[in-house]
Amino acid sequence: MVSLFAKANGKRLIPLLVITVLFAAVMIGCSGKPEGGRSDVTVAELAERLKQAVKLDELKQRDKETLQRLYHLRGDEVEDFVLYTAVSNVKADEVAVIQAKDAAQAERVKQQVSKRIDAQTVKFKDYRPEEYALIQKHVLKSEGRFVLFAVSKAADRLEQLFIEALRRS
Known part of the structure; x- marks a missing residue:
């Protein structure tokens, strides 16, 4: 019973990990430039x-x-x-x-x-x-x-x- 439970959680865990990684990648990509242009330009x-x-x-x-x-x-x-x-x-x-x-x-x-x-x-x-x-x-x-x-x-x-x-x- 324990191994069956572990397999079921593993199957649910993979899509959750994929979604988490994609979300993180999108957030990192969007945060590359400060809002309103570069803040370091004078x-x-x-x-x-x-x-x-x-x-x-x-x-x-x-x-x-x-x-x-x-x-x-x-x-x-x-x-x-x-x-x-x-x-x-x-x-x-x-x-x-x-x-x-x-x-x-x-x-x-x-x-x-x-x-x-x-x-x-x-x-x-x-x-x-x-x-x-x-x-x-x-x-x-x-x-x-x-x-x-x-x-x-x-x-x-x-x-x-x-x-x-x-x-x-």
């Missing part, structure tokens, strides 16, 4: 990758006061950032990488950047059609706590680099 590293791939020499790097003035962001919302704008106010080129304190604040950052896009659209629509066209092709993308805003002829390339940098394992 804004400085992202900015360097963007500068290496796309010529940003014609833009000027701006400070925290400019970030707050353009996007109306509070200091407690932003952990780190890099902002480049055109030297002249007749050009629409602008590139910003902003790391929010958390994902919820990243959504607010996107909302504030959207307001900037609206303002720039009004400003350039009838004044500078070629700059208006650049604004219309802008990129506004978020990955976790990071937000990319790009008004540039190379906006698509900047978006691609941004995504690759944050999704790389």
